[in-house]
Amino acid sequence: MKALPTPQGNELGTVTIYDVAALAGVGIATVSRAMNGSAPVADATRARVLAAVEELGFRPSHAGTSLAARTHAANGIVFPDLSGPYYAEVLLGYEETASRLGRSVLVLATHGRPDPDAAVRDLAGRVDGMVVLGRTVADEVIASLAGLPVVVVARPELGDVDSVRTDGLTSARALGEHLAGHGLRHIALLGSPEESPDVAERFLGIREGLGAHGIEPTETPCLFDEASGTRVAATLLEGRRRPDALVCANDEIALGAIVAAEGAGLRVGHDIAITGWDDVMAARHARPALTTVRQPMRALGSLAAEVLDERITATRTTPRHELLATDLVVRDSCGLHP
Amino acid sequence: MKALPTPQGNELGTVTIYDVAALAGVGIATVSRAMNGSAPVADATRARVLAAVEELGFRPSHAGTSLAARTHAANGIVFPDLSGPYYAEVLLGYEETASRLGRSVLVLATHGRPDPDAAVRDLAGRVDGMVVLGRTVADEVIASLAGLPVVVVARPELGDVDSVRTDGLTSARALGEHLAGHGLRHIALLGSPEESPDVAERFLGIREGLGAHGIEPTETPCLFDEASGTRVAATLLEGRRRPDALVCANDEIALGAIVAAEGAGLRVGHDIAITGWDDVMAARHARPALTTVRQPMRALGSLAAEVLDERITATRTTPRHELLATDLVVRDSCGLHP
DNA sequence: TCGCCACATGAAAGCGCTTCCTACGCCGCA
DNA sequence: TGCGGCGTAGGAAGCGCTTTCATGTGGCGA
Numbered sequence: 241m242k243a244l245p246t247p248q249g250n251e252l253g254t255v256t257i258y259d260v261a262a263l264a265g266v267g268i269a270t271v272s273r274a275m276n277g278s279a280p281v282a283d284a285t286r287a288r289v290l291a292a293v294e295e296l297g298f299r300p301s302h303a304g305t306s307l308a309a310r311t312h313a314a315n316g317i318v319f320p321d322l323s324g325p326y327y328a329e330v331l332l333g334y335e336e337t338a339s340r341l342g343r344s345v346l347v348l349a350t351h352g353r354p355d356p357d358a359a360v361r362d363l364a365g366r367v368d369g370m371v372v373l374g375r376t377v378a379d380e381v382i383a384s385l386a387g388l389p390v391v392v393v394a395r396p397e398l399g400d401v402d403s404v405r406t407d408g409l410t411s412a413r414a415l416g417e418h419l420a421g422h423g424l425r426h427i428a429l430l431g432s433p434e435e436s437p438d439v440a441e442r443f444l445g446i447r448e449g450l451g452a453h454g455i456e457p458t459e460t461p462c463l464f465d466e467a468s469g470t471r472v473a474a475t476l477l478e479g480r481r482r483p484d485a486l487v488c489a490n491d492e493i494a495l496g497a498i499v500a501a502e503g504a505g506l507r508v509g510h511d512i513a514i515t516g517w518d519d520v521m522a523a524r525h526a527r528p529a530l531t532t533v534r535q536p537m538r539a540l541g542s543l544a545a546e547v548l549d550e551r552i553t554a555t556r557t558t559p560r561h562e563l564l565a566t567d568l569v570v571r572d573s574c575g576l577h578p
Numbered sequence: 579m580k581a582l583p584t585p586q587g588n589e590l591g592t593v594t595i596y597d598v599a600a601l602a603g604v605g606i607a608t609v610s611r612a613m614n615g616s617a618p619v620a621d622a623t624r625a626r627v628l629a630a631v632e633e634l635g636f637r638p639s640h641a642g643t644s645l646a647a648r649t650h651a652a653n654g655i656v657f658p659d660l661s662g663p664y665y666a667e668v669l670l671g672y673e674e675t676a677s678r679l680g681r682s683v684l685v686l687a688t689h690g691r692p693d694p695d696a697a698v699r700d701l702a703g704r705v706d707g708m709v710v711l712g713r714t715v716a717d718e719v720i721a722s723l724a725g726l727p728v729v730v731v732a733r734p735e736l737g738d739v740d741s742v743r744t745d746g747l748t749s750a751r752a753l754g755e756h757l758a759g760h761g762l763r764h765i766a767l768l769g770s771p772e773e774s775p776d777v778a779e780r781f782l783g784i785r786e787g788l789g790a791h792g793i794e795p796t797e798t799p800c801l802f803d804e805a806s807g808t809r810v811a812a813t814l815l816e817g818r819r820r821p822d823a824l825v826c827a828n829d830e831i832a833l834g835a836i837v838a839a840e841g842a843g844l845r846v847g848h849d850i851a852i853t854g855w856d857d858v859m860a861a862r863h864a865r866p867a868l869t870t871v872r873q874p875m876r877a878l879g880s881l882a883a884e885v886l887d888e889r890i891t892a893t894r895t896t897p898r899h900e901l902l903a904t905d906l907v908v909r910d911s912c913g914l915h916p
Numbered sequence: 917t918c919g920c921c922a923c924a925t926g927a928a929a930g931c932g933c934t935t936c937c938t939a940c941g942c943c944g945c946a
Numbered sequence: 947t948g949c950g951g952c953g954t955a956g957g958a959a960g961c962g963c964t965t966t967c968a969t970g971t972g973g974c975g976a
Contacts, residue, residue, distance in 0.1 A: 254725075254932095256931090256932055256933085257932065257933065258932080266955075266956085267955065267956040267957075268932090268933080268934095268956090268957095269934080269935075269936095269955070269956060269957080269958095270954085270955055270956075272933070272934060272935080273934090273935095273954095273955085276934085278934080278935080279935085279954090279955095280953070280954070281954075281955085282953085282954060282955085285954080285955080297722060297724075299699055299702055299703045300703055300932080300933075301645070301703060301931085301932050301933075302650075302700075302703040302704040302933095303641050303644040303645040303650065303931080303932070303933085304645055304931070304932030304933035304934090304961095305932080305933055305934080306641040306933085306961095307639070307641040307642055307645050307931085307932075307933070307934095307960095307961045307962065307963085308932075308933040308934040308935080308960080308961055309933075309934060309935095309961085310934095310961065312640070312641065314684070314704070321670070324666075325663060325666070325859075327666070328662075328663070328665070328666030328669075331666075331685070332659070332687065335685055335686075335687050336687065336690070339686070339687075339691065339697070344684050344686070344700075344701065344704060345684065345685050345686075346652070346682050346683065346684050346685075347669070347673055347683050347684075347685055348673075348677070348682070348683075349670065349673050349674065349677075352674070353677065359677070361637055362640075362682075363682065364637055365637045365638055365639055365640040366640040366652070366682060384635060386635070387592070466859075492859075495859075495863050498863070520859070520860075521663075521804075521830075521833070521858070521859070521860045522858075522859045522860035522862075522863045522864075524860075525833050525836070525860045525863060525864040526860075526863040526864070526865070527864070527865030592962095594961095594962055594963085595962065595963065596962080604925075604926085605925065605926040605927070606926085606927095606962090606963080606964095607925070607926060607927080607928095607964080607965075607966095608924085608925060608926075610963070610964060610965085611924095611925090611964095611965095614964085616964080616965085617924090617925095617965090618923070618924070619924075619925085620923090620924060620925090623924080623925085638962080638963070639961085639962050639963070640963095641961080641962070641963085642931095642961075642962030642963035642964090643962080643963055643964075644931090644963085645930095645931045645932065645933085645961090645962075645963070645964090646930080646931055646962075646963040646964040646965080647931085647963075647964060647965095648931065648964095
């Protein structure tokens with residue numbers, strides 16, 4: 241590390257706007273104006289101020305700014321959990337757009353936290369608005385944030401609260417139809433719709449698609465991870481009346497189910513169909529490749545940031561509800577397509 | 579949405595500590611003490627204050643707190659990019675530990691940003707310390723943050739700056755040895771070591787492992803994504819002197835390379851060996867499953883948060899450099915292991 | 917019964933910034 | 947020559963909180 245000029249400043253080592261003003265021989269108001277361009281400053285003065293800023297290595301304290309300007313220039317995003325590719329992509333889109341709009345991003349993962357509601361309230365005191373994913377916090381908590389702009393993502397609409405969702409229904413119907421077209425009849429749905437409104441919607445659509453062909457699927461609760469998928473699928477495959485299709489609530493369950501099916505000596509895509517949801521990277525690389533539904537996750541995050549910004553800047557005052565299209569991605573795990 | 583009691587407060591709709599104090603019939607100092615437990619408060623008084631807080635829905639303004647207390651209770655984390663499973667896991671571990679330590683997390687993705695250095699400086703004004711991943715920011719910028727605790731992750735040590743890394747060298751040597759043991763001789767390294775010190779370390783270790791058997795691998799630059807892996811691998815496989823092993827800098831390149839190999843009619847694990855690095859979910863599910871190296875990503879993030887906290891709280895004042903072990907995960911893509 | 921001390925509480929001073937309001941030159945016009 | 951106006955800059959108030967310092971009250975020992 242190269243030797244550094246120790247920045248001057250008060251005894252605490254922090255440089256304040258007063259130090260800059262003193263060095264430049266101007267008032268603090270002028271420093272503020274020169275740095276933010278909030279009012280005209282003579283060129284020569286500005287140059288002197290900026291030189292002083294540079295010399296002292298002045299970094300404005302965000303707390304001071306935010307207190308005076310009554311804004312945080314920051315957005316929050318609340319996740320249930322950050323594991324899995326789904327949320328990371330949403331976050332990426334969110335961060336990208338938020339920062340383009342001049343806002344920092346604070347993340348909060350509620351998973352495994354003793355008091356998620358308190359954490360959300362604390363977050364609320366640090367941001368100008370926040371995005372909440374799924375059922376991470378109770379409706380009451382969101383309501384208690386009254387006044388703070390909130391956008392919910394992947395959660396059913398909640399009164400006047402803005403929302404951004406993906407349209408699972410259409411693709412789910414298409415998936416149901418597609419499976420029926422393969423001649424599959426004993427269809428098992430794996431997942432816990434009560435845990436997630438999105439999953440409930442998927443299952444509903446699939447039931448509709450299958451129902452058009454007179455097929456009534458069964459439903460088995462399953463946590464949304466791979467190990468659970470393997471376990472639940474193994475149980476189903478051992479039972480009497482083995483299903484000929486396992487329709488899973490997400491890709492992780494489906495990938496786990498593939499493991500179970502192979503363990504049971506079944507050829508996925510021949511002896512049994514398995515489908516997922518999300519189109520994670522592993523879905524493409526699994527053999528057979530997984531039939532699934534692609535969601536525009538990055539766009540979801542990005543759009544949420546935009547919708548939130550409109551509220552924060554009060555560009556819009558009426559609720560906005562967005563629905564993003566999804567794509568059914570047919571691969572080989574649901575049966576061969578010659 | 580249920581009807582809500584509109585919180586009282588000033589004309590801006592925000593409730594301040596003054597409103598609470600007025601309602602409870604105490605001074606603002608007492609409200610502060612009652613809420614933070616920073617000094618004894620009579621039980622009856624505390625109860626009255628807390629009731630007022632509840633009634634008004636008071637949420638302390640973080641800016642006020644942080645200005646007065648001279649602390650942000652927040653940490654930053656700077657990523658090159660958030661895509662891919664690698665960073666999401668690190669972030670998860672970081673967020674978990676940081677929040678256990680009572681700190682919020684601000685994320686910054688430098689990828690595709692016009693002025694990353696300015697963004698990092700801005701971040702520096704909002705946090706008590708930050709973690710920087712890889713080569714996202716120039717050494718000078720880190721240095722210019724003098725005074726602000728910084729921990730670098732997956733980046734070579736930088737003077738007195740704390741660091742947390744994974745030990746790629748040991749596993750890389752083991753991988754080299756393993757490949758040599760398979761009888762492979764024409765080995766191609768795919769990746770751009772100059773882009774990432776971690777990758778440079780991997781390649782060095784692999785060269786050492788192979789060198790022990792008198793093998794000198796070739797090296798081909800490649801971006802760290804799947805499409806690049808496919809493209810570069812395809813070119814190599816078409817050339818004269820086709821390599822019999824493609825050792826890739828990460829799993830995504832390797833998964834792309836598998837696609838190329840299969841496209842060229844080669845059986846991966848028989849006609850050609852392919853290995854990755856990271857052990858992403860898709861590595862496990864690819865067929866053949868990918869030989870790779872597992873990195874403790876979650877632990878990496880968590881440890882970084884701890885190391886940073888020690889600096890922020892000044893529990894420790896001497897540099898700390900941590901090295902986490904990695905595991906070679908041998909699967910079938912590097913050759914069959916009967 | 918008196919005085920002292922510990923405890924509980926309030927007043928007020930900042931923390932570092934933005935911004936309103938005022939003041940000062942200086943120019944141009946009458 | 948005198949006055950209004952504009953461009954520029956400074957003083958000072960205040961954002962919402964923590965914390966120090968001073969004050970008041972009750973209980974205790976003498």
